[in-house]
Amino acid sequence: MRALHIITGLGVGGAEQQLRLLLRHLPLDCDVATLTNPGPVATGIRADGRRVFHLDMRGNRDLSALPRLTGLIRHGRYDVVHTHLYRACVYGRAAARLAGVRAVIATEHSLGAAQIEGRPLSLGNQALYLASERLGATTVAVSDTVARRLRDWGVPRPRIETVPNGIEAARFRFAPAARKGARALLGIPPGAYVVGAVGRLVPGKRFDGLLRSVSALPQARLLLVGDGPERENLLRLASELGCADRMLLPGESSDLPSSSAPPLPVLLAAMDVLASPSREEAFGLVVLEALAAGLPVLHVTCPAIDELPANEAPGARRIGPEPADLDAALQQHHRAWALGLPTRLPVPRAVERYDISRSADRLMAIYERAAGARIGNQVSER
Template sequence: MTTASGEPVGASSLRVAHVMAGAPAGGAELFFERLCIAQAASGLNVLPVIRRDVGRVGRLRAAGLSPRELRFGGQADLLTRPRMKSALCNFGAEVVVAWMNRAARFAPKGQWTLVGRLGGYYDLSYYRNCDHLIGNTRGLAEWMVSQGWAADRVHYVPNFATDFSATAPRRPKEIPENAPFLLALGRLHENKAFDVLIRAMPRLPGARLLIAGEGPQRAMLEDLARQVGVADRVLMPGWADPGGLIRACDILVCPSRHEPLGNVVIEAFSAATPVVAAASEGPRELIVDGANGLLAPVEDHEALAQAIGAVIEDRSLAQRLALGGRISFESDYAPAPVLNAWNDFLRKVAPRTSLLKATA
């Protein structure tokens, strides 16, 4: 379809609201911000509707956006939905994207197309008012269809990650220059399986491991490192800016038991850093074993150590994986291809009247 001037109808002619009621920090929340900012910079008319959060408001406003803040409270919150509907009507929303359960529960029906965007295997009853669903992996989209959603109402649209290729490397002073530097990032939670990675460390005697994150398993992981005799080679400094660490490390390790996507894998791809991961849901979709990373069975610390050791010992393998990861990033997970995928999706699901209006 073309405009009156003969140009293709683009998503920039549409008005899109993104609704986020999540926590101050998290993978989905950070990608929500990046996507809103990138879409607005590309010419899309964007309204972020967010749970009250000073930091998020500041970042969105600094990028030139005007977020609408709402409470998104519990069952007794009777004001958020009508206030959101008023904001969406005043904005003239044509597509509304509800990010995760709470946003989908509050998002009202209207003249717009209502889309639920999921980054995990959530309770789909929260999305019963949605016209379409987005999954950020193909496996997640296939699961939605298996749960009874019509295939033509389910869509795969990937995430893009920050490109760390030009970020200055930052190697912690505690890690000797001649020691292989292993990096893992994420919440210290059972799903991340950092215990499996620590159990792999005795089989990697020269390596140093930094786990950047915080969470409820800190004490257990510190005890485990002492028990298996690697406490002097495992650093756990808490949350840290990932870019410089990813650029400096020799291998990014993602040992997760459960990982719907694995943004850290994509970030390592961007930095041309070799990746070794457990074959959980997301990594096994992102990684072609031996081409852009290595996969080990979930929960298998011996196999994980063997894969890490292979990359440490074989420099040509490390270089091949690094190059393969960068190629994957540029083709599938950089901002440009992902924004194009979002534009294609928006054109597809926007109300017919919106596209007709754009041709006038």
């Protein structure tokens, strides 16, 4: 079986890095096509031994990409086409059908209650999504929350499968020596209290409110991992609050040599608590990664954890969405830390539940169901 994964772009982002991780665990021949931006994750996928094709798409309405993508699929003789992110789902499903591939799978990574991939939902993009969805075989939701939103949109229940994102937990295992080294690298005093956060620097992540909360804690540092259009606004706000020297912005993190920041496991080792103040998340991957590192977590929403029994992730505490809720939760944790609260917790059972190899196995089963009849016919003809 051969599969082509189509994604909108390969900059450093959650869906993009999840695709790279998944490719390492799928036991079949896979290529990747990116419509735009063959960025750092494309470099990583190539380093892992997979081919990456760049379609050089100029914008959402660049229809010339459709015949190029159709030709790529037809020439590659792929049994399965798997699309990721909105634009790739719309163009990829159409191109696969034109190329004669009916085993078309799409993963919905970032569908919120009122936005998709950080952009406000509209009747137009919803209608286009549903029209293209009918060209596929299965739509994969990364959480039960996303599956419910897809059903509410009008995607038929039998066409939806839930396959959660996954992590390689061993990469994040905490070691005291790693904590010491990470803090030395970042210039953080060994005994400082460090609040961490990870994500794209955009308004929806609500990192400005987190910065205000941390600025009110005596001598606390905010280690904010990521990059995006809000970077300058956050720097300006930190200056206004008088805590510019207590906010660290190392940039986007990946395990590539070109990364502007150390790998995420190193940065998590430097933290005392991870905060996720976003009101809309489709899954909440960084919360799982923090739990795998033994960190306590304060989150407003995280479907990966919120959908589980509370005893599976005791280190994750759900808080209210208002700024005062975050203030109170951080102040409480800071007081407990000052009294000698351990900086690390046992890794909870939830982390094992989301092992990436399990996600890969479930996807393989979907591929085989979607492509099985066609492959069987081809074998018979030969």
